[in-house]
Amino acid sequence: MKMKKYLFLLTAIFSIMFMTGCDELEDFTVNVPFAVAFTDSTNSTETFDNEVYDLADNSVYQEYQEKIEDFEFLEARYNVKETLPDTLTGTMTFTVNKNDSLGEEIFSQVFPNVKVYKDATDMLVLTQAQIQMFNAYLLNMYANAGTTKFYGEAVVSGLADDGSLKKIVVELHLLLKAKGKL
Amino acid sequence: MKNILITTLILTSSAMFSLRAGVDDVLSFVSEKNVEGYLKPFVTSLGVGLNSGMYHSAVVPEKLSYGLTFRSMLVLVPEDQKEFKPYTPEGYSSESTATVYGGDPGYVYGDQGYISYPGGFNVDRIALAFPQINLGWKGTEFTAKFTPVLEIGESKEEFYFYTFALKHEITRYFNNVPFNGAIQFGFGKIKFSDQLDFSNMAVNLIASKDFKYSTLYGGLSYQKTEVEANYSIVGDPENADPDLRLPKDVSLTIDGENGFGITAGAALRLGFFVINADYTFNSQSVITAGMSFEF
Numbered sequence: 001m002k003m004k005k006y007l008f009l010l011t012a013i014f015s016i017m018f019m020t021g022c023d024e025l026e027d028f029t030v031n032v033p034f035a036v037a038f039t040d041s042t043n044s045t046e047t048f049d050n051e052v053y054d055l056a057d058n059s060v061y062q063e064y065q066e067k068i069e070d071f072e073f074l075e076a077r078y079n080v081k082e083t084l085p086d087t088l089t090g091t092m093t094f095t096v097n098k099n100d101s102l103g104e105e106i107f108s109q110v111f112p113n114v115k116v117y118k119d120a121t122d123m124l125v126l127t128q129a130q131i132q133m134f135n136a137y138l139l140n141m142y143a144n145a146g147t148t149k150f151y152g153e154a155v156v157s158g159l160a161d162d163g164s165l166k167k168i169v170v171e172l173h174l175l176l177k178a179k180g181k182l
Numbered sequence: 183m184k185n186i187l188i189t190t191l192i193l194t195s196s197a198m199f200s201l202r203a204g205v206d207d208v209l210s211f212v213s214e215k216n217v218e219g220y221l222k223p224f225v226t227s228l229g230v231g232l233n234s235g236m237y238h239s240a241v242v243p244e245k246l247s248y249g250l251t252f253r254s255m256l257v258l259v260p261e262d263q264k265e266f267k268p269y270t271p272e273g274y275s276s277e278s279t280a281t282v283y284g285g286d287p288g289y290v291y292g293d294q295g296y297i298s299y300p301g302g303f304n305v306d307r308i309a310l311a312f313p314q315i316n317l318g319w320k321g322t323e324f325t326a327k328f329t330p331v332l333e334i335g336e337s338k339e340e341f342y343f344y345t346f347a348l349k350h351e352i353t354r355y356f357n358n359v360p361f362n363g364a365i366q367f368g369f370g371k372i373k374f375s376d377q378l379d380f381s382n383m384a385v386n387l388i389a390s391k392d393f394k395y396s397t398l399y400g401g402l403s404y405q406k407t408e409v410e411a412n413y414s415i416v417g418d419p420e421n422a423d424p425d426l427r428l429p430k431d432v433s434l435t436i437d438g439e440n441g442f443g444i445t446a447g448a449a450l451r452l453g454f455f456v457i458n459a460d461y462t463f464n465s466q467s468v469i470t471a472g473m474s475f476e477f
Contacts, residue, residue: 027303027304028207028208028301028303029285029286029287029301030208030287030298030300030301031287031289031296031298031299031301032298033289033295033296033297033298033422034420035295035420035422059416059418059421060211060298060418063207063210063211063416064207074289075289075291075296077291079293079295119293121291121293171295173291173295173296175289175296175298177286177287182207
């Protein structure tokens with residue numbers, strides 16, 4: 001009986017000593033990408049479309065929702081999928097609000113006088129204040145104190161005033177980073 | 183004795199169980215083309231870990247001998263095994279991303295949007311520790327490390343592992359050899375989860391030299407480790423990676439980067455009590471410490 005106690009004690013001490021300094025394997029980081037498509041056609045000088053995206057529908061978010069402790073905006077880009085005619089010139093404006101059209105604006109990014117054609121892409125550069133507002137909105141989701149919805153608008157203005165049909169399909173791609181514990 | 187075995191396992195394997203849970207969560211978002219690069223360093227770790235500490239001498243007594251050892255292995259993960267170049271679909275450039283041991287998840291951008299890869303768990307070293315029993319007679323020794331079958335988590339997935347090895351002292355057939363030499367064959371298996379099933383094979387050539395209270399020993403090993411990975415991709419129609427858009431069952435075998443390893447170590451004998459430590463140089467090096475009761 002005494003021998004068993006010694007063995008038990010030695011094993012415990014030996015194991016704990018060896019484990020000291022070993023890595024914590026509980027932290028994880030995962031990226032959550034999502035895309036919103038905007039489509040509109042016009043005979044005038046401006047296209048406009050708006051969409052609501054619910055992050056709760058995102059499969060990665062669903063998988064990690066319970067374990068996420070920190071959430072932050074990482075990157076955003078637009079990608080033109082289709083245009084009519086092949087090339088248009090105008091001012092593209094992307095706006096993202098909290099929740100719905102009446103929600104507080106998180107950011108609005110203007111690309112003045114750009115050529116719009118299939119596969120055209122550019123990065124949205126947010127200010128530090130906009131990133132902080134985005135991150136705060138994301139953190140509210142985690143705390144279940146807010147909604148998981150985003151409202152987005154895409155406007156292309158200043159198109160040629162020639163009465164012809166103009167069509168634009170553009171996707172806004174966003175990438176979020178989530179951290180948590182297993 | 184059973185309590186000691188289970189206590190040892192619980193004390194030393196919490197990190198392993200955390201990693202197990204993490205890997206299980208992550209795999210459903212890893213394409214078949216990238217799971218090998220992501221998991222390979224982990225397969226290597228379990229191989230070098232299982233094969234380490236299988237000996238601390240080439241000597242096997244003629245008479246019946248037996249012993250109980252508590253072995254701890256610290257597997258050191260090199261920096262170059264924390265990243266890999268993932269497969270990317272056409273229109274995307276391939277940039278390095280984290281393996282299971284790396285850090286933040288990598289991502290690439292292309293016309294379908296962002297493709298993101300799983301992140302790693304920021305691992306520099308993995309500790310494994312298990313009890314081991316030895317039984318020797320007439321120059322041949324049987325060694326076993328094992329755990330009982332445990333049911334883990336809400337899903338009650340089975341976890342168990344065992345390693346068996348047979349060592350035979352060769353120099354007993356020769357006279358005037360200034361050291362002891364032995365050959366050892368080992369086979370091990372880890373049922374890590376329903377998704378991952380590891381197996382390991384090793385051959386060790388061992389040499390040792392006994393002094394009054396101490397033994398110097400070394401060895402050359404060849405190891406082969408592989409994992410049978412079986413998991414399901416959740417399927418997300420909006421995923422930019424076409425390989426992750428549809429639900430799919432993935433089944434494949436991943437080889438570790440084990441190969442040849444060299445071990446050098448020393449043991450101190452105080453009656454029936456022996457302590458030893460060694461270092462194995464392999465694609466992931468291992469520091470091993472042992473505490474044995476030998477009779």
